[in-house]
Amino acid sequence: MNSSVKIVLAAIVGSTLAILLVSSAVAENKAKLTAKEVMQKFHKAPKDVDPVCKKASEGKATKEEIAQLVAAYRDMASDKPVKGDAASWKEKAAALLAATEALQSGAADGVAKYQAAVNCKGCHSVHKPAPPKAAVIR
Numbered sequence: 001m002n003s004s005v006k007i008v009l010a011a012i013v014g015s016t017l018a019i020l021l022v023s024s025a026v027a028e029n030k031a032k033l034t035a036k037e038v039m040q041k042f043h044k045a046p047k048d049v050d051p052v053c054k055k056a057s058e059g060k061a062t063k064e065e066i067a068q069l070v071a072a073y074r075d076m077a078s079d080k081p082v083k084g085d086a087a088s089w090k091e092k093a094a095a096l097l098a099a100t101e102a103l104q105s106g107a108a109d110g111v112a113k114y115q116a117a118v119n120c121k122g123c124h125s126v127h128k129p130a131p132p133k134a135a136v137i138r
């Protein structure tokens with residue numbers, strides 16, 4: 001093999017690797033939900049519709065919904081907090097994930113664990129950023 005062929009081959013291998021690395025990073029970013037998206041998808045619902053978190057708190061969520069919750073909370077638990085202390089976030093998000101996994105496994109205390117872990121105010125008071133002040137009307 002002459003040296004210019006080697007250089008061309010090396011360039012092809014190098015750029016293919018770079019493309020693979022970039023595309024896998026993009027795919028990972030896309031698949032992961034942020035805390036905000038988790039809230040909007042599972043903790044919030046239109047008027048007269050129960051959000052998934054409410055159904056789960058009442059032991060009424062379907063297997064499918066619980067599986068989606070587990071995946072969503074796993075994303076949240078592996079993410080950094082948008083606000084507040086990282087150790088506190090880890091603890092709260094991990095508790096929420098563990099409680100939902102208990103719910104998924106059908107454990108007798110699954111619902112009680114979920115109710116305790118999905119404490120909106122307990123988490124928001126530490127980790128939810130304040131709304132922008134610009135909306136205040138004087």
Ligand code: HEC
Nearest residue numbers: 035036039043044053082092093118119120123127128129
């Ligand atoms: C483990 C922590 C945690 C728990 C528990 C939690 N939240 Fe949140 N929530 C957050 C964080 C963090 C944000 C801010 C996300 C952002 O602005 O990026 C948020 C934001 C929200 C928002 C605003 C979303 C938006 O569009 O900006 C809603 C609505 C919400 N939460 C509902 C709830 C409800 C209802 C519960 C209880 C049933 C709850 N959350 C429990 C962490 C939590």
